[in-house]
Amino acid sequence: MRKVLCPRCRLNGSWIAQACAAALIGAIGANAWSQSVQPEGWAVKEAAIRFRVGLSGSPTHPSAGYFMVVPDGGLLPGPFPQATVVAGGKTIAAYVLWHSRQAGLGIVFESPGGSDAAVYVSGADRLRLWTPETKLTPSALVCAQPGVASLDSARALARLGQLTGSAHFRNNAGNARAPLCLQGDLTGRPPPTSFYMLAHVVVSDAGQTWIAPVIKGDTVEVRVDGRPLALQKKSDKFGGTGQALELSRGIHRIEILAAVGPGSDYTQDSVAVMTWKTPKDTPESLGGIYGKNSPYPGQPRQDSRVIAEREIVRSGDVRIREVNLRDGTPAACFTFEPRDVFWFEGETPSVVYSFAALTAGLPTNAVYSWNFGGKANPVGPKVHWFLEGLKEHSVTLTVSSGDRKSSCTLPVFAYSTAKSSLDNASTRESFRMACLSMIRSYPEDADP
Incomplete structure (x- = not known):
């Protein structure tokens, strides 16, 4: 040696x-x-494989459901895998976000109201994809495509469905400093990379809301309820570039699409941090008031604040306990x-x-x-x-x-x-x- x-x-x-x-x-x-030992209690006749799972990290809102990465690696049937979730003898609505043999099958399913469920996977002719019309609000999910940095690639991820290469995804809203942010590729793969983040937030106070993504260079597009923001600069303060929108009370969808070129460093700054100013925010919640000799005397120090933990919708987590093949x-x-x-x-x-x-x-x-x-x-x-x-x-x-x-x-x-x-x-x-x-x-x- x-x-x-x-x-x-x-x-x-x-x-x-x-x-x-x-x-x-x-x-x-x-x-x-x-x-x-042979599998018992097979509930979906056409399914080739079953994952018995435990439910943990309950969703913050019932509509957020549970997000699960079903492992593939050659296990799942084709041409396209379709998940059927059964809990308490009932079939629960489940939809696909992304799939590849390498990354697995990313699904979101309704909260069954218990502590466990069974996920059966069958072969299908197409993926049963999630859409906003399903009324489920999965959050906050990040999909990354290493090796390419373009908004076209990010938009392809946003269309959901089949992935290629080393693309991968996870349930990750942000970090302690910025509860809702696109941090980068947490697997450690270096840029160039294209990203898509699907998140939902809770608006408690209806009215005009200033939405200001803090972007650390590169190319970023932010959508609110499906519409891209038209960013305008109103000051040099924190959160000074954004767009004012009239938002109703309730859950709203936020999407971040980003292209990060070679040489960027995820460890120093997040790709994009989501901030806003709600109708009930005060100067105190915006960092206090500038003094007389400052560039903005008498004004709040910030034009927005980071979206707080309590304002983010979060899907529950799933832990695989047992895997069985039907035969x-x-x-x-x-x-x-x-x-x-x-x-x-x-x-x-x-x-x-x-x-x-x-x-x-x-x-x-x-x-x-x-x-x-x-x-x-x-x-x-x-x-x-x-x-x-x-x-x-x-x-x-x-x-x-x-x-x-x-x-x-x-x-x-x-x-x-x-x-x-x-x-x-x-x-x-x-x-x-x-x-x-x-x-x-x-x-x-x-x-x-």
């Missing part, structure tokens, strides 16, 4: 070798598997998350990822095989693995039971915001577990 040197901790290759050796000593052998074949489905970053001197950074197969409802004799490329052949329901940082990877899980098997292949862009240090016990444990997985999985004559 090559010696590596950590510039932070000055630990040399001998420590790494000791950690790997210690990990091997505690290795546990393969489990003994027993007989397979009893074990379903390959997995989750992953970044843990720590290791950047040794003279080498490219590596990110430790934890991968976990969803095992509930699968046959007890199921075998879990992972493919990260190369000669490695890791086996088991959970694996820790080093991935080269800031690079696209393809990860495949195959689950087999007897002569039946299924596979799922998902893209992973290796990126982490973790503050890793070999001074930290959890970081060292992360490193040890990844070393263990890789050493056990590679042939003896291969160098991981």
